[in-house]
Amino acid sequence: MQIELAQVAIVDGALAINLATVLEKISQRCIGTQLMVFPETVFSGFPDADNVAVLAQAVSGEMIAQVCAAARQYEIAVALGFAEVSDDQFFNASVLIDAAGEIVLHHRKVHxxxxxxxxxxxxxxxxxxxxxxxxxxxxxxxxxxxxxSARALASLGAELIIVSDGLMHPHGVVHQRALTARSMENQVFSILVNRCETDAAGESFAGGSMVINPYGDIVLQANNGASTLTAQLDFSAVHESRKEYCYLDQRQVKLAMEEVDIGNQHTQAQRIKKS
Incomplete structure (x- = not known):
């Protein structure tokens, strides 16, 4: 499977500019790419309490619809993060849109x-x-x-975890360490795409978008500038990594989760049991 990591600079609050960046990247996809991944809150940058109501988008809204149309036009799946509004609540969310322009997965940041x-x-x-x-x-x-978080996904059968990120300097190494551990302990592929460059407030984003294999090896990593990187994922590595031992099969402590029916036959979900 060929994937692209679209590590882009985001202009905080500039919805039209950021949407144009996303659509341009999709239109410029490499031949053979099946999935393009973008950072966290890619349309808006990070909102604050004063502007979130203006910047947040409905998952059924026009901006997501334009990305769905581009995915369909260019026959490519797209994963991206965005600030979501739903029933007067705001969520830090992400979606996976397939090459037919349909939303097949929708996540709201838990932590x-x-x-x-x-x-x-x-x-x-x-x-x-x-x-x-x-x-x-x-x-x-x-x-x-x-x-x-990753163990919940792995217990639902995940072979690939896609992370939309928005991590600043000097903390870039934190997510490198965390995601290599998450990949290794669950024996899955992971893709992380971070934003880059410096925003208007002077915050410098760490870039460092990466692909990690099921052994916890970083097989591709960007620097801290705007870039688009391409990688090939061979999912036989998931099976191979689990042949000698499988952490999921040998675990002795199970998560306190419950199965959830969210009304989509293609999607499985687990909900945290609140203590």
Whole structure:
């Protein structure tokens, strides 16, 4: 499977500019690419309490619809993060859109970073879906610093975890360490795409988008500038990594989760059991 990592600079608050960047990247996809991945909150950058109501988009709204149309036109799947509004609540969300322009997976960030608190509500599900013959899961940024997030996806059969990220300097190494561990301990592929460059407030984003194999090896990594990288994923590596031992089969402690029916026959979900 050929994938592309679209590590882009985001102009905070500039919806039209950022959407144009996403659509341009999709139109410029490499021949043979089946999936293109973008960073966290790619349309808006990080909103604050004063502007989130203006910047957040409905999953059924016009901006997502334009990306769906581009995915369909260029016959490519797209994963991206965005600020979502739903029933007067705001979520830090991501979607996986297939090459037919259909949303096959929708995740809301469960673990909110301190800057998210008071702006976004937390999600309460980890979900996977079948896409292109593979079981896929989505996570967002801080989610990956909690082993339970990736383990929940792996327990639902995930072979690939896609992470939309928005990590700043000097913390870039944190997600490199975290995601190599998540990939190794669940024996899955992981893709992380971060934003890059410096925003208007002077915050410098770490870039470093990466692909990690089921052994926890980084097989491709970007620098901290705007770039588009291409990688090939051979999913036989998932099976090979589990032949001698499989962490999922040998675990002795199970997560306190419950199965959830979210009304989509293609999607499986587990909800956190609140204590």
């Amino acid at each position: 909110l970073w301190s800057a998210d608190t008071g702006i976004f509500s937390p999600g309460d599900c980890f979900t996977t879906a079948q896409w292109n013959g593979r079981q896929i899961g989505l996570l967002i940024c801080f989610d990956i610093e909690f082993p339970e």
